[in-house]
Amino acid sequence: MLIQSPWTPWLSKGEGSPSERLVAALANDILAEKLLAGDRLPAHRDLAYRLQIGLGTVTKAYGLLERRGLVRTVRGSGTFVSAAISRRGPTIDLSRNAPPSLMTERLFTRTLSAVARKSDAAILSSYPPTAGHDEYRRQFARWLNGLGMEANPSRLLLTSGAHNALWVAFSLLSRNGGPVFTEQHTYPGAVALSRLTGCCLIGLPMDQEGIVPAALDEAASAENGPKTLYVTPLIQNPTTSTMSKSRREEIVEICRRRDIIIIEDDVYRLGPNASLPPLAMLAPERTVYVNSMSKSVNPALRIGALIVPEAYYAAAEGVLASTALMISPFTCAVLEQWLLDGTADAVSKAIQEEARRRYSLTASILGSAMRRSDHIGYHVWLPMPSADAVNFETMARAQGIIVTPPLSTSTSLDTKEGGIRLCIGAPTFAELTSGLGAIANLRRSQLQAAGQPA
Ligand SMILES: Cc1ncc(COP(=O)(O)O)c(C=O)c1O
Known part of the structure; x- marks a missing residue:
């Protein structure tokens, strides 16, 4: 016999529709391991009653979570946290805005011995x-x-x-x-x-x-x-x-x-x-x-x-x-x-070349989701409504991808137009490729769920 789920999410009064806030609350609790792989979510009607929201809102939120791979529905049994999402593997950090690291130990050895030779004590x-x-x-x-x-x-x-x-x-x-x-x-x-x-x-x-x-x-x-x-x-x-x-x-x-x-x-x-x-x-x-x-x-x-x-x-x-x-x-x-000795110049040029390579990769994976720029640094911007951005960060984190929390780059909580910053300089090229693939899928499913062209 299946026992009734004792868990109820805490639904914030913040921005976004009730279903978006329910999705964010569920994803957060899965990530915080308040809900573990295999845990059963409350029945739709039960949760709607407990949170005093519409039945359709719960159905929509569960559907969205399922499309994103966070939960799975077993006909006749209920909705469960999916094993795939409760991952404990290494995360990919796209939140640190640093240039690609191209300096070698050999370079530091050379530098420090030159400094030691000629420095004034x-x-x-x-x-x-x-x-x-x-x-x-x-x-x-x-x-x-x-x-x-x-x-x-x-x-x-x-x-x-x-x-x-x-x-x-x-x-x-x-x-x-x-x-x-x-x-x-x-x-x-x-x-x-x-x-x-x-x-x-x-x-x-x-x-x-x-x-x-x-x-x-x-x-x-x-x-x-x-x-x-x-x-x-x-x-x-x-x-x-x-x-x-x-x-x-x-x-x-x-x-x-x-x-x-x-x-x-x-x-x-x-x-x-x-x-x-x-x-x-x-x-x-x-x-x-x-x-x-x-x-x-x-x-x-x-x-x-x-x-x-x-x-x-x-x-x-x-x-x-x-x-x-x-x-x-x-x-x-x-x-x-x-x-x-020319190191600053040479390293700076090499970093920029690598930044261009990373930018091309990012543009090819994210397509129109990302804002294009003629000037290339180490971050890109995915414009989206602020409420979507808050959800996006939570969903990405649930998949092991850390992006900059949108509220940390925002001057006001009331801003309607927001976005997600992705830092492409610090991770390895392989991490970047795999992280961006997941980000692109996530954004696509977010747009599809909102009935917008992906
Ligand atoms: C716009 C901007 N200003 C300042 C800084 C800080 O730079 P520093 O590492 O030199 O302190 C950063 C670092 O990300 C930045 O993006």
């Missing part, structure tokens, strides 16, 4: 100046010049990656918890930072080129509105949108007219891109510029830079000194070596 054993040693600042500025950013070393502070530079910029410009304009969907680290620094991010509507100028202008017209804009004009994270030169000029014109200071996050400037000048070159007097070596050479190096207008320099130094204090000269010595 005094430099390596004492506190450097807060902004870093002048020579290292000049070297970083020269690297940025090669990427098309005219960087003045005397305004440049070396930081522990771009994230540390953003921390300084946010603390500096959103003093007293002032709000900051940004793109509707943004870098998850910025969402987290805004919470820490107490400033509220105000997401603005976007199109293929990022923030819509008219939306910025209108929002900025409000009295006592934000006076800071955080923006990633090139290969925006997560949406991949890239501002054309004319869009950049429009944004800068509005910021000048409305007296807005810009925090420009340019970490995806991977080549000279002469036709897409940094905002910091179009409006140097009002742009705080952020970049790092993380996406172009090596994220483990933890080296980044903040370039600020003169008026902000002393304050930026003060914030840096009170947070990370300063960047390690060991890191700078490695960077110096890579810049001098």
Whole structure:
């Protein structure tokens, strides 16, 4: 005799139809192993009664779960968690936005012995100046010049990656918890930072080129509105949108007219891109510029830079000194070596070549589900309604594929238009191929279930 299932899902009051929320709740509980392979789900009528939802809603949700392989129905017996979905095998992580890792142990051995041979022990054993040693600042500025950013070393502070530079910029410009304009969907680290620094991010509507100028202008017209804009004009994270030169000029014109200071996050400037000048070159007097070596050479190096207008320099130094204090000269010595012996350049080119190979693979597997971009980084964007995105992440996780939780890239819980970011740089090529195959199937069945063309 089959016993009655004692389990009832907790149905959130969040976004999405009741059947979508029931699907998400069931998938979550399967993943959390509150329900194990072979467990029997409550009968349709019983669950509808307990959750006070329609019988059709339960039928629809169970049908959807079955199409996705999460449960199976045995005629006359009931609906059961399928063995296939309760997998414990290795997961495929498509949530970490890192470049492909191409550095070998041999390269590190060569680098470290060269650093050891020529380093100045005094430099390596004492506190450097807060902004870093002048020579290292000049070297970083020269690297940025090669990427098309005219960087003045005397305004440049070396930081522990771009994230540390953003921390300084946010603390500096959103003093007293002032709000900051940004793109509707943004870098998850910025969402987290805004919470820490107490400033509220105000997401603005976007199109293929990022923030819509008219939306910025209108929002900025409000009295006592934000006076800071955080923006990633090139290969925006997560949406991949890239501002054309004319869009950049429009944004800068509005910021000048409305007296807005810009925090420009340019970490995806991977080549000279002469036709897409940094905002910091179009409006140097009002742009705080952020970049790092993380996406172009090596994220483990933890080296980044903040370039600020003169008026902000002393304050930026003060914030840096009170947070990370300063960047390690060991890191700078490695960077110096890579810049001098050509490693940085060669590795950067190799990473981009590999990124292109991965992008082609991704485009061929995901087809029209993914947004196309002329500029290639390490993430792609699958636009979809926010409610679908939340479900999608849960369903992917249930299949052992980790994608970035959509709420972590969203500035607001009310945003209707959302999407899923897939990071294609970090996994092995084989993992990427298999993960993307599963992602494509998942999206297809999600669209089919909603009666939309897949
Ligand atoms: C837009 C953006 N800004 C900043 C960062 C942080 O970079 P870093 O590793 O140099 O701290 C990232 C990392 O993913 C990013 O995507």
